[in-house]
Amino acid sequence: MEPSEEAETHSSLQDVNPLFLQQLRELDIPEEAAKQALVHTRNVSAEEAAMYYFNKLENEEEEGEELRFKMVFVVNMDLGMGVGKVAAQVAHAAVGLYQVLQEKTSWREMAWKWDHSGAKKVVVQGTNVAHLLELQALAMSLNLPTYLVQDAGLTRVESGSRTVLAVVGEEEMVNNVTGSLKLL
Known part of the structure; x- marks a missing residue:
C-alpha cells in the first residue's frame, strides 16, 4: 500500500458514520470489520455495509469449506409406528450404522469426519419396505454405508419388519x- 493510500484508509476508518457503525455492532459484526465494511461501501448505509460483510464472510466460508457429512434415517411409514417406537427404531439404526462404520478403515475415517463436521442427523419418511430396500440398493451402489433395522417383534410391530434405513456419507x-x- 502506498503511504498516501494508507493515510487515506486510516483517516477513512476514523471517519465512518457512528450511527451506521453502532447498527453494525448491534448485528454482532466486530468493530474493525464493521469499519472496513463501511469504508468499502463508502458509508452509504449500515445495510450496504452489512450486506458487504455477510457476502464476504459467506464467500470466505465457501472457499475453505470442507466436505460435510450427514446421517439420514428413513422411517417405514407403512408400519404406523407411534412416536416412541419410531424414536427407538431410529436409535437402533444409529447404533447399528455406527457399528457398521467400524468395519472398514475408510468408513471409520468417514465416521470421524461426520462426527467432527457436526454429526448431522436427519429423519425422513419412507413409503414402505420396498421403498427402503430400493433406497438401500441405491446407497450401496454409491458406496455409502447403510444399516436396515429389522424389528424383533417384541412390542407393536411384527417380527422381522424392516422399520428404519440408516445411510451416512458426504452430504x-x-x-x-x-x-x-x-x-418426519
Missing part, C-alpha cells in the same frame, strides 16, 4: 439417495 451423495424425501 451431496446422501442427498442423491434421500434428498427428495419429506422430513
